[in-house]
Amino acid sequence: MKYACLFHRLLLLTLTLVMMSGCSIPQTTPEQQWEHAEKGAYAADISVDGQYAVVSGANNGINVWHVKDNKPMYHWSHQGEGANLVASVHISADDKVVVTSDRDAFALWDMTNGEPIGFWRIDESSIRAIAVANGGKGVLVGRSNGQVMYFEHATGRRLEFFGHQEKVNSVDISPNGKYALTGGNDYVAYLWDTDNGQIVHTFTHPSRVTLVALDDKGRYAFTADSQQKSQIWDLQTGAPVSNLQYIARQKIFTDAVFSDDGKYLLTGSPSRRIYLWDVKTGEPRAEWKVAPREDASPPSAVVYAVGFVGNNEILSESSSGLAELWKIDDE
Template identity: 25%
Template sequence: MTSVGCNKPITKQESDSIHRYVADNLIDAELSKDAKLAVTLSRTRELSVWNNASKSLLHQWQVEDFDEPTYLVSLSGNNKYLAVTGKHQVSIFDLKSGRLEVSWLAQGFDSSASISSLYLSQSGRRILLGMNEGSVITVDLESNQLSMFQLHDGPVSHVEFLSYGERILSSAYDGHALIWASSNGQVIKDFSLAQRITSISFDEAERRIFIADVLDKHIIADSHSGESISQLSFLGRYRYFRQALFADRGKTLITASSKQKIMSWDLNTGKEKKHWNITVFTAGTTVLDMTINSSGQLMTLSSDGALEIWDY
């Protein structure tokens, strides 16, 4: 057991609040960057948008509203649009009206390729699609332009825009996390690990980056120079990080394991500050997303559909 101070064990922590949105396991979920909205996609393919303050339902769609089963969701940074994908179909909804704005079938370099990751830009007018054959598709709804780049050798597990859309961060099962120019696909920085990458996160300034693979290897580096900034210090031969989030202007890192554990780390020392478990409703529950709310508290959304607030 990790300990602090005079060998005192880290105490069990209770959440400040908990609310379970759906009594079903979730396939995917997302919290808005400002922590005001939550999106849940249940096992029955019921897609819902919630107000986290009032816990009220804002929009909902059922499985029959889509031409194929849905798997991934992404909110625009301004909370105006919601992107949803199946293996091939992309749908964009206007969150003011709840109406479907546009829908199309995505196709990679390989005609049989399917969508493996999704990201909607701050404005909601640009979309990133990672494909399972290693390509990344960028779609601009304003200019009606589509670009496609073959950058990875395996399924793309994460994509996001950086620097107001001028750069893109992508990671994949090939163990590479790439920062590259959205205009021409030129790789600017390549971070690599031996195994497939399971979690990746940037701090608010887009300076510090955390990358972890399916084993216990991880990188905390300066995204410009590529130099290592810190290393997490933990005992045990295996530590799997499913989610990661920088807090306190990059001074703290919060990680979620493949099970129920959340850990808070001091990046100056690399040491764990505290750890605790999310509330479990069903076997195998895990954290699907987390963010920091306006009060400076950690907000987590689990695969059980439970929203919890924590002091980290």
């Protein structure tokens, strides 16, 4: 009887924690699944409309996919046909340009014809994160020395942002190239003007900032640290809107995207999980779990990219080399 009571109490505690977290058991069966990198992937990004994915594969360079047609559009090699070391990929909001980078160099590619636009080497410090504005107007390069470079390839203009005191972990850029959002190991994320490097808003955290993301329509910013503060901010005022609600002592995010209507935030994680959050309240609304590689032991996968596809579907790309399409259930 004593053990039965103990089991009952543990069961009640488990159910209570699940209810407190606001999450149900994650969905693990996607609507569709496609293999985009046979031996796994190093990096990926998904276009704003969810039609295209760019995947840096462990053994086959960089490939651009038209997702639902399951058709490879282009194959790119960053530095010849040797080992592919591209660990950062970003598609511009207008689907016109892609930027890719390894630790030492970055390249711009034309999505309309698959041709390279340019290749630039960085000598001062290794590249940690990249982002590109519409039409390739400007490129952000976050580096391990704490500096962020804003670069316009058409004019050769280069601006260095020196706001961070330690290495930069994540960057994002507004579609028009006017504003940059950057976060680093110095516990700070900055929104700054790429015309002059002036800081517009400062977002502070109690630990190192691991991910930043801008709403393409200029409404919100998202910043997350290595512990428990994952904050949505009003981009116009710099005021907090909500903090993501979870009971875990630590939660790391690998990608974040706002829905077109501004109601939801979609995030990926290194633990196979995808989460849908309510922007206004920070409450979780849904959860999915991507597939690991078949030969992975233990079975794990990093969610590199997430994206909305219309109003009721989402797309994910993960280190397993798989693209997976998931349905958002009506509430």
